[in-house]
Amino acid sequence: MIEAEAVRDGASPPARETSPDHARRCRAVWWCLWTWTATWTGLRLPGGGGSWHYFAQGSRLLFGDDRGQGLHLYAAHPDLQIGPIAFLVATPLRLLGATPGRLLALLAMSLTGPLVLYALWRLAPARARRPSRLLTAGLLFLPVWAELVTHAGHLDDVLALLFAVAALHAIRSGHPVAAGLLVAASADAKPWAAAFAPLLLAVGRPGRWRAAAACATGLAAAWLPFLLDDGHTLAAASFTIPTATSSGLRALGLTYPRTPSWDRPAQLALGCLLGALTVIRGRWPAVILLATAARILLDPEVYSYYTGGILLGAVAYDLVISDRRWPWLTTGGLLMLYVARLVAHVAPISLHVLGLLRVGYVLVVVAVTLLPRRLRASPYGTPGPT
Template structure:
């Protein structure tokens, strides 16, 4: 990890005191999320969106006013995929305050677990590095600034499961089981369709049959929804017809859509944008930026601007930090947190806040530009079109 001749180079390995601290990084990361979240829940307060999990689970468990397969037709406002609903259904059988606290603890546990999987993914993707645990730990601490709100304030274990499931899929695929990894990516995306761009990362796994992996990921993403769509034809019209108002602090407000129902074209364009930018990242050998671009595309065309959206973006930035080819340190993660946190709390202009949500997508594209230029030169050179030996997917 050292660079010869550079006085700013890192030592070959972390110092003993830091290594001793890193041995407890899983517990420290869990506490960094759990403590502020549980303080937020002190006194029996139920986190904001836990009611949607309870409502959805009641229907799926046969305790609702409609049949289980009519869930999304009757309640299109339950914007949670079937898999997260089923995984969290046991918690909804408890009193709301108790179930909400346990859901918060689950969300807290998923951050250190995801960071550990990221360390293992980095070893398979880029090789061993003694500094990688420090990178994931420091990046995880910055991610905790937004992650605790995901569990304690809003109760969105579905978003946390999408992030953890996506990293698990990347790890399994990188370990030599690309088809299974692709299926895991698809199941993760099924929980929150805004993550659709992550499906393209199935093309980045080593080995042949790339398009078969992409089809497997797509099929896994659609499969959990199939019973609802096939058994109740009203499901798709209900979901596609559900409209929320565009916030004045959302990027869409810059188009003059503030306080209006979100137009029907937004979701398809959002999905195409996410698929396109992630496909571009994979094509130029920067699959490490894929998750960041997938979430950034979501933010750029999201009609609302809830704070918990940033939790997914920050962990996606940490994926890029862990997997990038050169340098050490969670610099994209830290920059993302500082910009989003400071601007959001210090600026009171809603149009500025809306424009700010475009910054992650712009930053991701800018980071791609050197690789796009290099790939274009390769393709246009005599005998071009072939990636150099050992190029990363």
């Protein structure tokens, strides 16, 4: 079915994964992508890690015993919108010293680009693993990923996304408890990642309750100690930031000067709703894309590193679900969310237009992902109806 649709789309049928020629081309692609990663890491490393100090600070506070530290961390420092797992991971790096710890963290995170691509590549149906698709998607994705892992150094987002990809593998291989724990770990690293929870609906019925119980246990283990020790921990959920003029909120006509009280719950609810719908459609690997799309749409800020998450979701769709030769959703995200912001520095593109592009891309993502199957290429893992 995949080969037939590839021919109809004007693409040549994929080479057999076990053929010597296919293996040789794959090795060439991976050499290219690792070189591309090293190039962007080198470009971003000077002055990189602009957000690393948050992780060093949070790690120090987590293990401190003074007032406002330890289990009082979130109550006393609501601005640290970072999960405890991220602080735990940052701790050994912090102990190396400010500069060595930051550089090692950035280098380690910079290695994750090709690795997460490989993880998604292994999820794709074997006959769809055309090296040209991997190369194109990687060349588009890795510069934006470098914005997240090297320039910003946002360990929490990186961990949340990596755990989510690992959860895809756990679901694919039939390990419900591991899937539940990995989804919980995503939210334990970054709270917005709780929108990945619909992934557990993709677990088969016999294991779904075990997956849900494992997820609840993982969430409770990370967050319940803070809540029980200091009732003001929940106040961290009401922390606000200014609303950027080019945000999706402004483009939607919502002119709140700071984060409205309903915004974070709405992000989570929308992400979960869209995720549940795509699982019902049989396209559960797209949950990452739709959860990050909800964030892009409703978040009051427009930090460039946000784009790394939604582009990872787009790559997951393009490599794992779609069988098109060209990664169209990845390309659209790169142009509408990342390149447009760069061009706006030298061209007369208004901030309002940038906001409209954010909303437009989210609408495209939702439409493409949730269209009826008869209008789409084959869904992941099964032949589509003809």
